[in-house]
Amino acid sequence: MKIFITGGTGFVGRHLTSRLIGEGHTVTVLSRSEKASDRLPDGIYIVQGDPTVGGTWQESLKGQDCIINLAGASLFTRWKPDTKRLIRESRISTTRNIVDAIESARTRDVVLFSTSAVGYYGFRGDEALTEESTPGDDFLARVAIEWEKEALRAEEKGTRVVITRFGIVLGEKEGALGQMMSIFRKYLGGPLGSGKQWFSWIHMGDLVGAFLFLMAHREISGPVNLTSPNPVRNEELARALGKAMHRPSLLPAPGFMLQLILGEFGSVLLEGQRVIPQKLVDNGYVFIYPEIDGALQSLIMD
Numbered sequence: 001m002k003i004f005i006t007g008g009t010g011f012v013g014r015h016l017t018s019r020l021i022g023e024g025h026t027v028t029v030l031s032r033s034e035k036a037s038d039r040l041p042d043g044i045y046i047v048q049g050d051p052t053v054g055g056t057w058q059e060s061l062k063g064q065d066c067i068i069n070l071a072g073a074s075l076f077t078r079w080k081p082d083t084k085r086l087i088r089e090s091r092i093s094t095t096r097n098i099v100d101a102i103e104s105a106r107t108r109d110v111v112l113f114s115t116s117a118v119g120y121y122g123f124r125g126d127e128a129l130t131e132e133s134t135p136g137d138d139f140l141a142r143v144a145i146e147w148e149k150e151a152l153r154a155e156e157k158g159t160r161v162v163i164t165r166f167g168i169v170l171g172e173k174e175g176a177l178g179q180m181m182s183i184f185r186k187y188l189g190g191p192l193g194s195g196k197q198w199f200s201w202i203h204m205g206d207l208v209g210a211f212l213f214l215m216a217h218r219e220i221s222g223p224v225n226l227t228s229p230n231p232v233r234n235e236e237l238a239r240a241l242g243k244a245m246h247r248p249s250l251l252p253a254p255g256f257m258l259q260l261i262l263g264e265f266g267s268v269l270l271e272g273q274r275v276i277p278q279k280l281v282d283n284g285y286v287f288i289y290p291e292i293d294g295a296l297q298s299l300i301m302d
């Protein structure tokens with residue numbers, strides 16, 4: 001397959017592109033950076049351009065079989081008004097430009113995988129959430145709704161669109177796990193706030209595995225939750241992380257401190273959602289890492 005990826009230089013993108021190249025696909029990555037090749041495996045074509053701005057890069061979508069849209073500014077920071085604008089705009093404009101390019105290329109056989117996140121569902125206590133559940137109404141939920149809506153415009157024109165709603169991706173050294181590990185390494189790890197909030201996660205190996213599964217299963221479209229079938233409460237995550245790292249996991253991080261340091265983003269860590277990957281399970285995807293203990297032990301070597 002010929003595959004075009006935005007945001008391919010990021011945490012998820014680098015793992016996904018390595019696997020796709022290994023499987024024999026032809027991969028092109030769009031990047032704003034002149035040094036993108038330093039961050040990517042050999043054998044990848046690089047197109048330089050900013051996905052939030054239309055331009056000549058859009059011509060590279062012609063003749064592609066699959067487009068994977070991962071681009072977006074990082075959420076892992078204190079959210080000031082400018083940050084929130086960037087979080088939203090970097091996702092909505094990129095998706096709009098991709099869909100416009102698909103339309104002008106008139107390539108109906110292409111499949112668009114457009115990222116979304118479990119934040120779509122908002123904060124829902126203990127409710128088990130599937131792809132059929134209604135969306136939330138906080139900042140992240142509203143961004144996800146708009147992000148998905150832009151991608152689904154391509155469906156109206158006959159393109160197969162898969163909306164991949166990612167849980168928190170657990171991968172070696174980076175992302176959320178990298179940040180949590182640095183706290184546990186200092187013997188400061190423990191549950192956040194009450195510890196009762198749900199944490200919907202997925203191992204990088206399953207995230208990449210699910211992409212390959214969804215590419216092969218052309219009958220699947222629309223939203224798909226990319227999460228483990230066993231979300232855990234935050235206190236369970238802390239226990240499993242402490243066990244895998246041989247560090248204590250009892251020091252609670254008080255909620256008000258997190259909110260003081262991280263503002264609105266702190267609230268996201270103190271609330272969560274219990275998401276079930278109903279579509280993947282119903283269609284027969286077999287998880288490599290369904291349980292948090294096994295997932296963390298495979299990723300943590302110290």
Ligand SMILES: NC(=O)c1ccc[n+]([C@@H]2O[C@H](COP(=O)([O-])OP(=O)(O)OC[C@H]3O[C@@H](n4cnc5c(N)ncnc54)[C@H](OP(=O)(O)O)[C@@H]3O)[C@@H](O)[C@H]2O)c1
Binds near residue numbers: 072
């Ligand atoms: N990792 C997770 O746990 C997780 C969970 C839920 C959802 N997601 C979503 O999945 C996608 C990929 O996640 P990731 O962890 O791989 O993200 P990442 O490491 O932050 O990489 C995202 C990529 O997007 C591009 N990008 C960054 N800022 C941008 C901006 N302002 N405008 C346009 N492009 C920009 C960058 O590519 P260039 O610099 O090469 O252009 C970057 O490599 C993101 O949209 C993220 O929100 C991730």
